[in-house]
Every structure is written in structure tokens, then in C-alpha cells.
Amino acid sequence: MAGRFDADGHVFENEAEIFEYLEPPYRGRRELINRSMFPAMDDWNRTALSVAGDYAEGSAARRKDGRGNEKGTPEQWLGVLDDAGIESTVLYPTRGLGFGRVREVDWSIVLAKAYNSWLAEHFLQASPRLNGVALLPVLEPAEAAKELRRAVTELGMVGAILVAGGRRPYGDPFYYPIYETAQELDTVLAVHAGGPGNRLDMLSRAIEARCLGHPTSLMIEMTSMMFSGVFDRFPSLRFSFMEGGVAWALFTMERMQEAYEQWSVQAPDLKREPREHLTSGRIFFHCELEEEILPYAVQRLGDHVLLYASDYPHLPPARVLKTLAACEARTDLSAETKQRILGDNGRRWYGLPQPSPALVSP
Numbered sequence: 001m002a003g004r005f006d007a008d009g010h011v012f013e014n015e016a017e018i019f020e021y022l023e024p025p026y027r028g029r030r031e032l033i034n035r036s037m038f039p040a041m042d043d044w045n046r047t048a049l050s051v052a053g054d055y056a057e058g059s060a061a062r063r064k065d066g067r068g069n070e071k072g073t074p075e076q077w078l079g080v081l082d083d084a085g086i087e088s089t090v091l092y093p094t095r096g097l098g099f100g101r102v103r104e105v106d107w108s109i110v111l112a113k114a115y116n117s118w119l120a121e122h123f124l125q126a127s128p129r130l131n132g133v134a135l136l137p138v139l140e141p142a143e144a145a146k147e148l149r150r151a152v153t154e155l156g157m158v159g160a161i162l163v164a165g166g167r168r169p170y171g172d173p174f175y176y177p178i179y180e181t182a183q184e185l186d187t188v189l190a191v192h193a194g195g196p197g198n199r200l201d202m203l204s205r206a207i208e209a210r211c212l213g214h215p216t217s218l219m220i221e222m223t224s225m226m227f228s229g230v231f232d233r234f235p236s237l238r239f240s241f242m243e244g245g246v247a248w249a250l251f252t253m254e255r256m257q258e259a260y261e262q263w264s265v266q267a268p269d270l271k272r273e274p275r276e277h278l279t280s281g282r283i284f285f286h287c288e289l290e291e292e293i294l295p296y297a298v299q300r301l302g303d304h305v306l307l308y309a310s311d312y313p314h315l316p317p318a319r320v321l322k323t324l325a326a327c328e329a330r331t332d333l334s335a336e337t338k339q340r341i342l343g344d345n346g347r348r349w350y351g352l353p354q355p356s357p358a359l360v361s362p
Helices: 013-020 030-034 044-054 074-084 095-101 106-125 141-153 173-185 207-227 247-265 274-280 295-299 317-329 335-350
Strands: 004-008 086-090 131-132 159-163 186-193 238-242 283-286
Touching: 004 074, 004 131, 013 030, 013 074, 013 106, 013 131, 030 207, 074 106, 074 317, 086 173, 086 335, 095 106, 095 159, 095 247, 106 131, 106 141, 141 173, 186 207, 207 238, 207 247, 247 274, 247 295, 295 317, 317 335
Parallel strands: 004 086, 086 131, 159 186, 186 238, 238 283
Antiparallel strands: none
């Protein structure tokens, strides 16, 4: 298959390097790196869990390989892309997924700018095959809109991430300045699972919370945005919902449709039925390549809005290759559908050019 495209990879933030990009009054204040600059995504100690369970927790533990080398460097990323026959990737944060828990407005503005500048210089400038999305200081929407403009027009970012589970749901009109700027720039906004909304505090075991966390955080954001009329108010703005698989979207579509038919009086800003929005072709969804429900998702949502995500380096390269091979071996998806999911849809959503015809996967 030609031209695979990874819609969601990750970086491991080097906070000592990000520190160098901080603006005053934080510039040079080395006490800032005595602790992580990004809040933890939740209260579970993932490293402790990975040690006790003897497994590699990609987002927290074992950021170095057996030779002491950092994982997920630009050079390693390019090697994985070559091995997997992937033309290019879009890089999302890791510790930055806890950005929604930052409470200090001024600090959030400076930290977002520093992260974006670091990502651009250390990864985007290393290769045109490495693309990035920006962190936005959403506690101050005017500044977030300003940073979105800088990230896209000056740093070459292909969009921005909205970390699910922040202090306000993304249907709140508070965020409209961000949406207005994104629509003006014709760039994309990715609602990505993460932050305090991706775990359930009432549960006492991480396995329970992690099972439900990512999809439920996306369900909350989707429902808020739908019934608040965000998709109507910004008709040309392209959104995606990342890292929760696609099954949750089918369930949520049915629930929202039922609610709309009964209580539409409470959603006066919603002008089109939820089902119509979700099948409109401008709202995209990350899907797991091995999801059994994937053929039904193709039937209900269409195969033109589903995105492949490697999740490297959270997942090891061997797992990336195994997942791609399993997808290619599926007999319940057509070759055309696989091509769209593994390549065409991601490039189209991000507004990136079509692949080089010379690049063919193994």
C-alpha cells in the first residue's frame, strides 16, 4: 500500500530543552525544573504500576532504550517511519497531555509557547516528514488564538490540540476566539484524550479507570460541543477526536440523536441533527486498526473520516508493525477503505499534500 500516514504520534518532552525557550519572568529560573513543568494527567503513578506489573508503560516509564539512548528522537522517528512504510507523522505531546490541569494563566501562556517553539526547532526542522500540533493556553482564549496563529503561520504547525478534560467543556462560548481563528486560518483542532477528564476518581484500580477514561473524556467534549452548537457556528472548521478508538462515537451518536429528538428545546443553537453533523465529513475520528466494530463504523460514519494513529513511542516499533500487518490482513475491510484509513484521510484532514508515488510500504 502506498503512502501510509500517521495522524497521531507522540514526542517525549525534554523539559531541560523546553526550559531554554521560556520567556520572562520565568526565563533562567532554574528552580522551575526541580519538578515537572507539566502537571500529571491524573493521580495514578504509571511508572509504579509498570514496575509492579513488569510491563512497559509507554507514556511514562522507560523513556530510554537498553543502551541508555532517549526514545522517540527525530532520528528514531524517521527510522520507524521507514520500517513501517509511513510517509510522515503528526506529533502530539506526552506530558503536555496534562496541560489541561495547569491553573496559572500567565504560566500556561509561556509554557505553551516554549513547548511549541521547542517542538518546531527540535522535530519539525529535522525533517519535513515530522509535523506537529500546537499546545494552546486555553485558560486565556485571546492568547490561545494568538499562539495558534503563530504556530501555524510562523512555526509551520498543521493544527492544534485541545486536551480533553479541562476546566470548561469545549462547547463553552468561552473558547470561540480559538475556533474563529482556526476557521480563519483553515487549520484543524484535535480534541485529544488526556487530562483530568480521562480518569474516573471513584474507581480504586487503574485498570478500571484506564478502560473507561479516554472514550468517556471524548464523549463529554463531543456532547458539549454538539448541543452548544459549535459545529453549526463554525461550519468550515475541521475537528477530530483522538485516541479513544471509534466505538464510543457510534454509541454517543445514538445517545445524542435520541436526546435531540426529545429535548431539542434545550439546544437552540444546534441547527442540524447530531447524526447529520457526525456524517458530514468534517468531523474525524481516530480508530484502532484492530477494532472489531470498525466495519460498522465504516457503514455508519463513512470510511472517509477515520484516522490511523501509530501512538509511537508510547507503543514500541514492533507493536506498530504488528498492528499495521493485522489491518492489511483483515478481510472485512476493502482495499480502498484501508487506503483511506491508513493514508488518505489523515493527509486530507490536516491539509497536507498527497504522498510521493515512490513511497510504497513493505
